[in-house]
Amino acid sequence: MRWIWIDRFVEFVNGSHAKAIKNVTLAEDHLHDHFPGFPVMPQSLMLEGMAQTGGILLGKVNEFNRVVILAKVPKMTFHSWAIPGDTLTYTAKLIDARDEGGMVEVQAHVGERLVADGEIVFAHVDENAEGGVKIDQKNFVFSMRLLGVMDVGKAGEGLPASSQ
Amino acid sequence: MPSHDEIYEKVKATLIDALGVDDDEVTPTSRLKADLGAESIDFLDIVFRLEKNFGIKIPRNELFPESLFAADSGFAENGKVTEKGLGELRTKLPHADKAAIDKLALDPKVENVEDLFTVNMVVNFLASKLN
Known part of the structure:
Protein backbone atom coordinates (compact mmCIF):
# COMPACT_ATOMS: atom_id res chain seq x y z
CA MET A 1 0.00 0.00 0.00
CA ARG A 2 1.21 3.49 -0.72
CA TRP A 3 0.80 6.41 1.61
CA ILE A 4 -1.42 8.34 -0.76
CA TRP A 5 -4.67 9.36 0.82
CA ILE A 6 -6.16 11.32 -2.03
CA ASP A 7 -7.17 9.82 -5.35
CA ARG A 8 -7.34 12.79 -7.65
CA PHE A 9 -7.38 16.56 -7.71
CA VAL A 10 -10.57 17.93 -9.19
CA GLU A 11 -9.59 21.58 -8.80
CA PHE A 12 -6.19 23.19 -8.33
CA VAL A 13 -5.58 26.91 -8.38
CA ASN A 14 -1.95 27.61 -7.55
CA GLY A 15 -1.56 29.92 -4.56
CA SER A 16 -5.27 29.84 -3.81
CA HIS A 17 -7.05 26.54 -3.21
CA ALA A 18 -7.26 22.90 -4.17
CA LYS A 19 -9.91 20.27 -4.10
CA ALA A 20 -9.15 16.55 -4.07
CA ILE A 21 -11.35 13.49 -3.82
CA LYS A 22 -10.89 10.25 -1.96
CA ASN A 23 -13.10 7.29 -2.71
CA VAL A 24 -13.63 5.11 0.34
CA THR A 25 -13.62 1.40 -0.45
CA LEU A 26 -13.92 -1.83 1.50
CA ALA A 27 -10.79 -3.00 -0.33
CA GLU A 28 -8.87 -0.93 2.23
CA ASP A 29 -7.82 -3.26 5.04
CA HIS A 30 -8.13 -0.75 7.83
CA LEU A 31 -11.86 -0.44 7.30
CA HIS A 32 -12.25 -4.01 8.49
CA ASP A 33 -10.70 -3.17 11.85
CA HIS A 34 -12.05 0.34 12.15
CA PHE A 35 -14.46 -0.77 13.37
CA PRO A 36 -15.60 -4.39 13.18
CA GLY A 37 -19.19 -4.23 12.00
CA PHE A 38 -19.04 -0.43 11.63
CA PRO A 39 -16.60 0.41 8.84
CA VAL A 40 -15.83 4.13 8.78
CA MET A 41 -12.90 6.04 7.34
CA PRO A 42 -10.48 6.74 10.24
CA GLN A 43 -10.35 10.40 11.17
CA SER A 44 -6.54 10.29 11.24
CA LEU A 45 -6.47 9.23 7.57
CA MET A 46 -8.97 11.92 6.62
CA LEU A 47 -6.64 14.39 8.32
CA GLU A 48 -3.74 12.93 6.32
CA GLY A 49 -5.76 13.35 3.11
CA MET A 50 -6.52 16.97 3.95
CA ALA A 51 -2.84 17.52 4.83
CA GLN A 52 -1.75 16.00 1.51
CA THR A 53 -4.19 18.24 -0.35
CA GLY A 54 -2.94 21.31 1.52
CA GLY A 55 0.71 20.23 1.50
CA ILE A 56 0.79 19.85 -2.27
CA LEU A 57 -1.02 23.20 -2.60
CA LEU A 58 1.72 24.86 -0.52
CA GLY A 59 4.49 22.85 -2.20
CA LYS A 60 3.36 24.01 -5.64
CA VAL A 61 3.77 27.67 -4.61
CA ASN A 62 7.53 27.03 -4.62
CA GLU A 63 7.38 24.43 -7.42
CA PHE A 64 8.19 21.71 -4.85
CA ASN A 65 11.62 23.15 -4.25
CA ARG A 66 11.03 23.60 -0.52
CA VAL A 67 10.70 20.77 1.98
CA VAL A 68 7.20 20.96 3.42
CA ILE A 69 6.36 19.18 6.65
CA LEU A 70 3.14 19.04 8.60
CA ALA A 71 3.97 21.03 11.72
CA LYS A 72 0.77 21.55 13.65
CA VAL A 73 -2.96 20.96 13.52
CA PRO A 74 -4.28 23.88 15.57
CA LYS A 75 -7.90 22.99 14.98
CA MET A 76 -9.75 19.97 13.58
CA THR A 77 -13.36 19.08 14.20
CA PHE A 78 -15.10 15.99 12.90
CA HIS A 79 -18.81 16.46 12.42
CA SER A 80 -19.74 13.25 10.67
CA TRP A 81 -18.20 10.14 9.10
CA ALA A 82 -17.60 8.49 5.75
CA ILE A 83 -18.38 4.87 4.87
CA PRO A 84 -17.37 2.58 1.98
CA GLY A 85 -18.87 3.86 -1.23
CA ASP A 86 -18.64 7.48 -0.16
CA THR A 87 -16.55 10.01 -2.02
CA LEU A 88 -14.78 12.39 0.33
CA THR A 89 -14.02 15.80 -1.10
CA TYR A 90 -11.14 17.57 0.61
CA THR A 91 -10.87 21.32 0.12
CA ALA A 92 -7.78 23.26 1.14
CA LYS A 93 -7.59 27.03 1.04
CA LEU A 94 -4.18 28.65 1.33
CA ILE A 95 -4.34 31.23 4.12
CA ASP A 96 -0.68 32.15 4.18
CA ALA A 97 2.47 31.08 2.42
CA ARG A 98 5.75 32.58 3.48
CA ASP A 99 9.40 31.75 3.83
CA GLU A 100 9.00 29.80 7.07
CA GLY A 101 5.96 27.77 5.99
CA GLY A 102 2.25 28.08 5.37
CA MET A 103 -1.21 27.60 6.72
CA VAL A 104 -4.34 26.14 5.14
CA GLU A 105 -7.97 25.95 6.08
CA VAL A 106 -9.40 22.57 5.19
CA GLN A 107 -12.76 20.91 4.92
CA ALA A 108 -13.97 17.42 4.15
CA HIS A 109 -17.39 16.80 2.64
CA VAL A 110 -19.41 13.83 1.47
CA GLY A 111 -21.77 15.42 -1.01
CA GLU A 112 -23.14 18.47 0.77
CA ARG A 113 -22.55 16.99 4.21
CA LEU A 114 -19.70 18.51 6.19
CA VAL A 115 -17.53 15.74 7.63
CA ALA A 116 -14.63 17.74 9.05
CA PHE A 122 3.14 23.48 7.58
CA ALA A 123 6.77 24.41 8.08
CA HIS A 124 9.50 24.65 5.49
CA VAL A 125 12.58 22.78 6.59
CA ASP A 126 16.01 23.79 5.43
CA GLU A 127 17.41 21.55 2.76
CA ASN A 128 20.40 21.05 4.98
CA ALA A 129 18.60 20.01 8.11
CA GLU A 130 20.16 19.51 11.51
CA GLY A 131 22.75 16.77 11.57
CA GLY A 132 24.01 17.68 8.13
CA VAL A 133 21.77 15.16 6.39
CA LYS A 134 20.53 16.55 3.17
CA ILE A 135 16.82 16.06 2.73
CA ASP A 136 15.84 15.11 -0.77
CA GLN A 137 12.43 16.53 -1.38
CA LYS A 138 11.56 13.82 -3.86
CA ASN A 139 12.27 11.15 -1.27
CA PHE A 140 10.80 12.87 1.71
CA VAL A 141 7.56 14.78 2.02
CA PHE A 142 6.28 14.31 -1.46
CA SER A 143 7.59 10.82 -1.27
CA MET A 144 6.29 7.42 -2.29
CA ARG A 145 5.16 9.01 -5.48
CA LEU A 146 2.62 11.17 -3.68
CA LEU A 147 3.02 13.60 -6.51
CA GLY A 148 1.89 10.78 -8.77
CA VAL A 149 -1.58 11.91 -7.79
CA MET A 150 -0.96 14.83 -10.14
CA ASP A 151 -0.73 12.35 -13.00
CA VAL A 152 -4.16 10.90 -12.32
CA GLY A 153 -5.87 13.98 -13.67
CA LYS A 154 -3.71 13.83 -16.79
CA ALA A 155 -4.55 10.18 -17.30
CA GLY A 156 -8.21 11.14 -17.12
CA GLU A 157 -7.62 13.52 -19.98
CA GLY A 158 -5.64 10.92 -21.92
CA LEU A 159 -2.37 12.78 -21.40
CA PRO A 160 0.89 10.98 -20.58
CA ALA A 161 2.13 11.08 -17.00
CA SER A 162 5.18 13.14 -16.17
CA SER A 163 8.30 11.09 -15.68
CA GLN A 164 9.53 10.83 -12.08
CA MET B 1 -5.46 53.69 15.09
CA PRO B 2 -6.45 50.97 17.56
CA SER B 3 -5.94 51.58 21.26
CA HIS B 4 -3.53 49.56 23.35
CA ASP B 5 -6.48 47.78 24.97
CA GLU B 6 -8.03 46.91 21.61
CA ILE B 7 -4.73 45.45 20.43
CA TYR B 8 -4.36 43.52 23.67
CA GLU B 9 -7.83 41.96 23.38
CA LYS B 10 -7.12 40.84 19.81
CA VAL B 11 -3.72 39.44 20.76
CA LYS B 12 -5.34 37.60 23.65
CA ALA B 13 -7.94 36.05 21.32
CA THR B 14 -5.16 35.11 18.88
CA LEU B 15 -3.18 33.34 21.60
CA ILE B 16 -6.26 31.50 22.85
CA ASP B 17 -6.77 30.18 19.29
CA ALA B 18 -3.13 29.35 18.62
CA LEU B 19 -2.20 27.84 21.97
CA GLY B 20 -5.51 26.41 23.12
CA VAL B 21 -5.23 28.22 26.45
CA ASP B 22 -8.11 29.53 28.53
CA ASP B 23 -9.20 33.12 28.63
CA ASP B 24 -8.06 33.61 32.24
CA GLU B 25 -4.59 32.20 31.60
CA VAL B 26 -3.57 35.10 29.37
CA THR B 27 -2.38 38.25 31.14
CA PRO B 28 -0.17 41.08 29.85
CA THR B 29 2.85 39.65 31.62
CA SER B 30 2.31 35.99 30.65
CA ARG B 31 5.42 34.48 29.11
CA LEU B 32 4.58 32.65 25.89
CA LYS B 33 6.75 29.61 26.60
CA ALA B 34 6.92 29.28 30.37
CA ASP B 35 3.36 30.35 31.19
CA LEU B 36 1.35 29.58 28.06
CA GLY B 37 3.24 26.49 26.89
CA ALA B 38 4.18 27.75 23.43
CA GLU B 39 6.56 25.55 21.46
CA SER B 40 8.72 26.57 18.54
CA ILE B 41 6.16 25.87 15.81
CA ASP B 42 3.52 27.81 17.77
CA PHE B 43 5.43 31.01 17.08
CA LEU B 44 4.87 30.49 13.37
CA ASP B 45 1.19 29.80 13.99
CA ILE B 46 0.93 32.98 16.11
CA VAL B 47 2.53 35.05 13.33
CA PHE B 48 0.06 33.63 10.75
CA ARG B 49 -2.88 34.54 12.97
CA LEU B 50 -1.60 38.01 13.85
CA GLU B 51 -1.10 38.79 10.17
CA LYS B 52 -4.63 37.64 9.41
CA ASN B 53 -6.30 39.27 12.41
CA PHE B 54 -4.50 42.61 12.08
CA GLY B 55 -4.20 42.68 8.28
CA ILE B 56 -0.45 43.32 8.35
CA LYS B 57 2.72 41.61 7.19
CA ILE B 58 5.24 40.59 9.81
CA PRO B 59 8.65 39.97 8.22
CA ARG B 60 10.59 36.95 9.39
CA ASN B 61 12.61 37.49 12.58
CA GLU B 62 11.00 40.84 13.38
CA LEU B 63 8.65 39.73 16.13
CA PHE B 64 10.32 36.53 17.26
CA PRO B 65 14.01 36.56 16.25
CA GLU B 66 15.03 32.95 15.66
CA SER B 67 18.69 33.16 16.55
CA LEU B 68 19.54 36.06 18.76
CA PHE B 69 22.99 34.81 19.46
CA ALA B 70 24.99 33.71 16.48
CA ALA B 71 28.13 31.76 17.19
CA ASP B 72 31.19 33.81 18.12
CA SER B 73 29.08 36.92 18.49
CA GLY B 74 30.41 37.61 21.95
CA PHE B 75 26.81 38.02 23.13
CA ALA B 76 26.98 35.03 25.45
CA GLU B 77 29.73 33.42 27.48
CA ASN B 78 29.51 30.38 29.76
CA GLY B 79 25.74 30.21 29.39
CA LYS B 80 25.29 33.84 30.37
CA VAL B 81 24.36 36.83 28.29
CA THR B 82 27.19 39.37 28.20
CA GLU B 83 26.80 43.15 28.51
CA LYS B 84 27.24 43.30 24.75
CA GLY B 85 24.48 40.70 24.40
CA LEU B 86 22.12 42.68 26.60
CA GLY B 87 22.78 45.71 24.41
CA GLU B 88 21.98 43.60 21.34
CA LEU B 89 18.71 42.48 22.92
CA ARG B 90 17.67 46.06 23.60
CA THR B 91 18.35 46.83 19.92
CA LYS B 92 16.86 43.69 18.34
CA LEU B 93 13.87 43.49 20.65
CA PRO B 94 12.79 47.12 21.02
CA HIS B 95 9.26 45.85 21.71
CA ALA B 96 10.34 43.78 24.73
CA ASP B 97 9.40 45.11 28.14
CA LYS B 98 12.22 47.28 29.43
CA ALA B 99 11.57 45.93 32.93
CA ALA B 100 11.91 42.36 31.65
CA ILE B 101 15.31 43.11 30.12
CA ASP B 102 16.40 44.80 33.36
CA LYS B 103 15.30 41.66 35.20
CA LEU B 104 17.29 39.52 32.78
CA ALA B 105 20.34 41.68 33.42
CA LEU B 106 20.19 40.66 37.08
CA ASP B 107 20.21 36.93 36.19
CA PRO B 108 21.50 36.81 32.63
CA LYS B 109 21.27 33.08 31.97
CA VAL B 110 20.81 32.40 28.25
CA GLU B 111 17.71 30.28 28.89
CA ASN B 112 16.08 33.27 30.60
CA VAL B 113 16.11 35.18 27.31
CA GLU B 114 12.91 33.45 26.21
CA ASP B 115 11.16 34.98 29.22
CA LEU B 116 11.29 38.24 27.26
CA PHE B 117 8.67 36.82 24.88
CA THR B 118 5.58 37.99 26.75
CA VAL B 119 2.06 38.97 25.74
CA ASN B 120 3.05 42.58 26.34
CA MET B 121 5.94 42.22 23.93
CA VAL B 122 3.56 41.14 21.17
CA VAL B 123 1.18 44.01 21.98
CA ASN B 124 4.03 46.56 21.95
CA PHE B 125 5.26 45.22 18.62
CA LEU B 126 1.82 45.52 17.03
CA ALA B 127 1.27 48.98 18.52
CA SER B 128 4.46 50.20 16.86
CA LYS B 129 3.51 48.50 13.58
CA LEU B 130 -0.03 49.82 13.48
CA ASN B 131 0.53 53.35 14.69
Whole structure:
Protein backbone atom coordinates (compact mmCIF):
# COMPACT_ATOMS: atom_id res chain seq x y z
CA MET A 1 0.00 0.00 0.00
CA ARG A 2 1.21 3.49 -0.72
CA TRP A 3 0.80 6.41 1.61
CA ILE A 4 -1.42 8.34 -0.76
CA TRP A 5 -4.67 9.36 0.82
CA ILE A 6 -6.16 11.32 -2.03
CA ASP A 7 -7.17 9.82 -5.35
CA ARG A 8 -7.34 12.79 -7.65
CA PHE A 9 -7.38 16.56 -7.71
CA VAL A 10 -10.57 17.93 -9.19
CA GLU A 11 -9.59 21.58 -8.80
CA PHE A 12 -6.19 23.19 -8.33
CA VAL A 13 -5.58 26.91 -8.38
CA ASN A 14 -1.95 27.61 -7.55
CA GLY A 15 -1.56 29.92 -4.56
CA SER A 16 -5.27 29.84 -3.81
CA HIS A 17 -7.05 26.54 -3.21
CA ALA A 18 -7.26 22.90 -4.17
CA LYS A 19 -9.91 20.27 -4.10
CA ALA A 20 -9.15 16.55 -4.07
CA ILE A 21 -11.35 13.49 -3.82
CA LYS A 22 -10.89 10.25 -1.96
CA ASN A 23 -13.10 7.29 -2.71
CA VAL A 24 -13.63 5.11 0.34
CA THR A 25 -13.62 1.40 -0.45
CA LEU A 26 -13.92 -1.83 1.50
CA ALA A 27 -10.79 -3.00 -0.33
CA GLU A 28 -8.87 -0.93 2.23
CA ASP A 29 -7.82 -3.26 5.04
CA HIS A 30 -8.13 -0.75 7.83
CA LEU A 31 -11.86 -0.44 7.30
CA HIS A 32 -12.25 -4.01 8.49
CA ASP A 33 -10.70 -3.17 11.85
CA HIS A 34 -12.05 0.34 12.15
CA PHE A 35 -14.46 -0.77 13.37
CA PRO A 36 -15.60 -4.39 13.18
CA GLY A 37 -19.19 -4.23 12.00
CA PHE A 38 -19.04 -0.43 11.63
CA PRO A 39 -16.60 0.41 8.84
CA VAL A 40 -15.83 4.13 8.78
CA MET A 41 -12.90 6.04 7.34
CA PRO A 42 -10.48 6.74 10.24
CA GLN A 43 -10.35 10.40 11.17
CA SER A 44 -6.54 10.29 11.24
CA LEU A 45 -6.47 9.23 7.57
CA MET A 46 -8.97 11.92 6.62
CA LEU A 47 -6.64 14.39 8.32
CA GLU A 48 -3.74 12.93 6.32
CA GLY A 49 -5.76 13.35 3.11
CA MET A 50 -6.52 16.97 3.95
CA ALA A 51 -2.84 17.52 4.83
CA GLN A 52 -1.75 16.00 1.51
CA THR A 53 -4.19 18.24 -0.35
CA GLY A 54 -2.94 21.31 1.52
CA GLY A 55 0.71 20.23 1.50
CA ILE A 56 0.79 19.85 -2.27
CA LEU A 57 -1.02 23.20 -2.60
CA LEU A 58 1.72 24.86 -0.52
CA GLY A 59 4.49 22.85 -2.20
CA LYS A 60 3.36 24.01 -5.64
CA VAL A 61 3.77 27.67 -4.61
CA ASN A 62 7.53 27.03 -4.62
CA GLU A 63 7.38 24.43 -7.42
CA PHE A 64 8.19 21.71 -4.85
CA ASN A 65 11.62 23.15 -4.25
CA ARG A 66 11.03 23.60 -0.52
CA VAL A 67 10.70 20.77 1.98
CA VAL A 68 7.20 20.96 3.42
CA ILE A 69 6.36 19.18 6.65
CA LEU A 70 3.14 19.04 8.60
CA ALA A 71 3.97 21.03 11.72
CA LYS A 72 0.77 21.55 13.65
CA VAL A 73 -2.96 20.96 13.52
CA PRO A 74 -4.28 23.88 15.57
CA LYS A 75 -7.90 22.99 14.98
CA MET A 76 -9.75 19.97 13.58
CA THR A 77 -13.36 19.08 14.20
CA PHE A 78 -15.10 15.99 12.90
CA HIS A 79 -18.81 16.46 12.42
CA SER A 80 -19.74 13.25 10.67
CA TRP A 81 -18.20 10.14 9.10
CA ALA A 82 -17.60 8.49 5.75
CA ILE A 83 -18.38 4.87 4.87
CA PRO A 84 -17.37 2.58 1.98
CA GLY A 85 -18.87 3.86 -1.23
CA ASP A 86 -18.64 7.48 -0.16
CA THR A 87 -16.55 10.01 -2.02
CA LEU A 88 -14.78 12.39 0.33
CA THR A 89 -14.02 15.80 -1.10
CA TYR A 90 -11.14 17.57 0.61
CA THR A 91 -10.87 21.32 0.12
CA ALA A 92 -7.78 23.26 1.14
CA LYS A 93 -7.59 27.03 1.04
CA LEU A 94 -4.18 28.65 1.33
CA ILE A 95 -4.34 31.23 4.12
CA ASP A 96 -0.68 32.15 4.18
CA ALA A 97 2.47 31.08 2.42
CA ARG A 98 5.75 32.58 3.48
CA ASP A 99 9.40 31.75 3.83
CA GLU A 100 9.00 29.80 7.07
CA GLY A 101 5.96 27.77 5.99
CA GLY A 102 2.25 28.08 5.37
CA MET A 103 -1.21 27.60 6.72
CA VAL A 104 -4.34 26.14 5.14
CA GLU A 105 -7.97 25.95 6.08
CA VAL A 106 -9.40 22.57 5.19
CA GLN A 107 -12.76 20.91 4.92
CA ALA A 108 -13.97 17.42 4.15
CA HIS A 109 -17.39 16.80 2.64
CA VAL A 110 -19.41 13.83 1.47
CA GLY A 111 -21.77 15.42 -1.01
CA GLU A 112 -23.14 18.47 0.77
CA ARG A 113 -22.55 16.99 4.21
CA LEU A 114 -19.70 18.51 6.19
CA VAL A 115 -17.53 15.74 7.63
CA ALA A 116 -14.63 17.74 9.05
CA ASP A 117 -13.09 21.18 9.11
CA GLY A 118 -9.97 22.67 10.58
CA GLU A 119 -6.62 24.31 10.08
CA ILE A 120 -3.20 22.87 9.30
CA VAL A 121 0.17 24.59 9.67
CA PHE A 122 3.14 23.48 7.58
CA ALA A 123 6.77 24.41 8.08
CA HIS A 124 9.50 24.65 5.49
CA VAL A 125 12.58 22.78 6.59
CA ASP A 126 16.01 23.79 5.43
CA GLU A 127 17.41 21.55 2.76
CA ASN A 128 20.40 21.05 4.98
CA ALA A 129 18.60 20.01 8.11
CA GLU A 130 20.16 19.51 11.51
CA GLY A 131 22.75 16.77 11.57
CA GLY A 132 24.01 17.68 8.13
CA VAL A 133 21.77 15.16 6.39
CA LYS A 134 20.53 16.55 3.17
CA ILE A 135 16.82 16.06 2.73
CA ASP A 136 15.84 15.11 -0.77
CA GLN A 137 12.43 16.53 -1.38
CA LYS A 138 11.56 13.82 -3.86
CA ASN A 139 12.27 11.15 -1.27
CA PHE A 140 10.80 12.87 1.71
CA VAL A 141 7.56 14.78 2.02
CA PHE A 142 6.28 14.31 -1.46
CA SER A 143 7.59 10.82 -1.27
CA MET A 144 6.29 7.42 -2.29
CA ARG A 145 5.16 9.01 -5.48
CA LEU A 146 2.62 11.17 -3.68
CA LEU A 147 3.02 13.60 -6.51
CA GLY A 148 1.89 10.78 -8.77
CA VAL A 149 -1.58 11.91 -7.79
CA MET A 150 -0.96 14.83 -10.14
CA ASP A 151 -0.73 12.35 -13.00
CA VAL A 152 -4.16 10.90 -12.32
CA GLY A 153 -5.87 13.98 -13.67
CA LYS A 154 -3.71 13.83 -16.79
CA ALA A 155 -4.55 10.18 -17.30
CA GLY A 156 -8.21 11.14 -17.12
CA GLU A 157 -7.62 13.52 -19.98
CA GLY A 158 -5.64 10.92 -21.92
CA LEU A 159 -2.37 12.78 -21.40
CA PRO A 160 0.89 10.98 -20.58
CA ALA A 161 2.13 11.08 -17.00
CA SER A 162 5.18 13.14 -16.17
CA SER A 163 8.30 11.09 -15.68
CA GLN A 164 9.53 10.83 -12.08
CA MET B 1 -5.46 53.69 15.09
CA PRO B 2 -6.45 50.97 17.56
CA SER B 3 -5.94 51.58 21.26
CA HIS B 4 -3.53 49.56 23.35
CA ASP B 5 -6.48 47.78 24.97
CA GLU B 6 -8.03 46.91 21.61
CA ILE B 7 -4.73 45.45 20.43
CA TYR B 8 -4.36 43.52 23.67
CA GLU B 9 -7.83 41.96 23.38
CA LYS B 10 -7.12 40.84 19.81
CA VAL B 11 -3.72 39.44 20.76
CA LYS B 12 -5.34 37.60 23.65
CA ALA B 13 -7.94 36.05 21.32
CA THR B 14 -5.16 35.11 18.88
CA LEU B 15 -3.18 33.34 21.60
CA ILE B 16 -6.26 31.50 22.85
CA ASP B 17 -6.77 30.18 19.29
CA ALA B 18 -3.13 29.35 18.62
CA LEU B 19 -2.20 27.84 21.97
CA GLY B 20 -5.51 26.41 23.12
CA VAL B 21 -5.23 28.22 26.45
CA ASP B 22 -8.11 29.53 28.53
CA ASP B 23 -9.20 33.12 28.63
CA ASP B 24 -8.06 33.61 32.24
CA GLU B 25 -4.59 32.20 31.60
CA VAL B 26 -3.57 35.10 29.37
CA THR B 27 -2.38 38.25 31.14
CA PRO B 28 -0.17 41.08 29.85
CA THR B 29 2.85 39.65 31.62
CA SER B 30 2.31 35.99 30.65
CA ARG B 31 5.42 34.48 29.11
CA LEU B 32 4.58 32.65 25.89
CA LYS B 33 6.75 29.61 26.60
CA ALA B 34 6.92 29.28 30.37
CA ASP B 35 3.36 30.35 31.19
CA LEU B 36 1.35 29.58 28.06
CA GLY B 37 3.24 26.49 26.89
CA ALA B 38 4.18 27.75 23.43
CA GLU B 39 6.56 25.55 21.46
CA SER B 40 8.72 26.57 18.54
CA ILE B 41 6.16 25.87 15.81
CA ASP B 42 3.52 27.81 17.77
CA PHE B 43 5.43 31.01 17.08
CA LEU B 44 4.87 30.49 13.37
CA ASP B 45 1.19 29.80 13.99
CA ILE B 46 0.93 32.98 16.11
CA VAL B 47 2.53 35.05 13.33
CA PHE B 48 0.06 33.63 10.75
CA ARG B 49 -2.88 34.54 12.97
CA LEU B 50 -1.60 38.01 13.85
CA GLU B 51 -1.10 38.79 10.17
CA LYS B 52 -4.63 37.64 9.41
CA ASN B 53 -6.30 39.27 12.41
CA PHE B 54 -4.50 42.61 12.08
CA GLY B 55 -4.20 42.68 8.28
CA ILE B 56 -0.45 43.32 8.35
CA LYS B 57 2.72 41.61 7.19
CA ILE B 58 5.24 40.59 9.81
CA PRO B 59 8.65 39.97 8.22
CA ARG B 60 10.59 36.95 9.39
CA ASN B 61 12.61 37.49 12.58
CA GLU B 62 11.00 40.84 13.38
CA LEU B 63 8.65 39.73 16.13
CA PHE B 64 10.32 36.53 17.26
CA PRO B 65 14.01 36.56 16.25
CA GLU B 66 15.03 32.95 15.66
CA SER B 67 18.69 33.16 16.55
CA LEU B 68 19.54 36.06 18.76
CA PHE B 69 22.99 34.81 19.46
CA ALA B 70 24.99 33.71 16.48
CA ALA B 71 28.13 31.76 17.19
CA ASP B 72 31.19 33.81 18.12
CA SER B 73 29.08 36.92 18.49
CA GLY B 74 30.41 37.61 21.95
CA PHE B 75 26.81 38.02 23.13
CA ALA B 76 26.98 35.03 25.45
CA GLU B 77 29.73 33.42 27.48
CA ASN B 78 29.51 30.38 29.76
CA GLY B 79 25.74 30.21 29.39
CA LYS B 80 25.29 33.84 30.37
CA VAL B 81 24.36 36.83 28.29
CA THR B 82 27.19 39.37 28.20
CA GLU B 83 26.80 43.15 28.51
CA LYS B 84 27.24 43.30 24.75
CA GLY B 85 24.48 40.70 24.40
CA LEU B 86 22.12 42.68 26.60
CA GLY B 87 22.78 45.71 24.41
CA GLU B 88 21.98 43.60 21.34
CA LEU B 89 18.71 42.48 22.92
CA ARG B 90 17.67 46.06 23.60
CA THR B 91 18.35 46.83 19.92
CA LYS B 92 16.86 43.69 18.34
CA LEU B 93 13.87 43.49 20.65
CA PRO B 94 12.79 47.12 21.02
CA HIS B 95 9.26 45.85 21.71
CA ALA B 96 10.34 43.78 24.73
CA ASP B 97 9.40 45.11 28.14
CA LYS B 98 12.22 47.28 29.43
CA ALA B 99 11.57 45.93 32.93
CA ALA B 100 11.91 42.36 31.65
CA ILE B 101 15.31 43.11 30.12
CA ASP B 102 16.40 44.80 33.36
CA LYS B 103 15.30 41.66 35.20
CA LEU B 104 17.29 39.52 32.78
CA ALA B 105 20.34 41.68 33.42
CA LEU B 106 20.19 40.66 37.08
CA ASP B 107 20.21 36.93 36.19
CA PRO B 108 21.50 36.81 32.63
CA LYS B 109 21.27 33.08 31.97
CA VAL B 110 20.81 32.40 28.25
CA GLU B 111 17.71 30.28 28.89
CA ASN B 112 16.08 33.27 30.60
CA VAL B 113 16.11 35.18 27.31
CA GLU B 114 12.91 33.45 26.21
CA ASP B 115 11.16 34.98 29.22
CA LEU B 116 11.29 38.24 27.26
CA PHE B 117 8.67 36.82 24.88
CA THR B 118 5.58 37.99 26.75
CA VAL B 119 2.06 38.97 25.74
CA ASN B 120 3.05 42.58 26.34
CA MET B 121 5.94 42.22 23.93
CA VAL B 122 3.56 41.14 21.17
CA VAL B 123 1.18 44.01 21.98
CA ASN B 124 4.03 46.56 21.95
CA PHE B 125 5.26 45.22 18.62
CA LEU B 126 1.82 45.52 17.03
CA ALA B 127 1.27 48.98 18.52
CA SER B 128 4.46 50.20 16.86
CA LYS B 129 3.51 48.50 13.58
CA LEU B 130 -0.03 49.82 13.48
CA ASN B 131 0.53 53.35 14.69
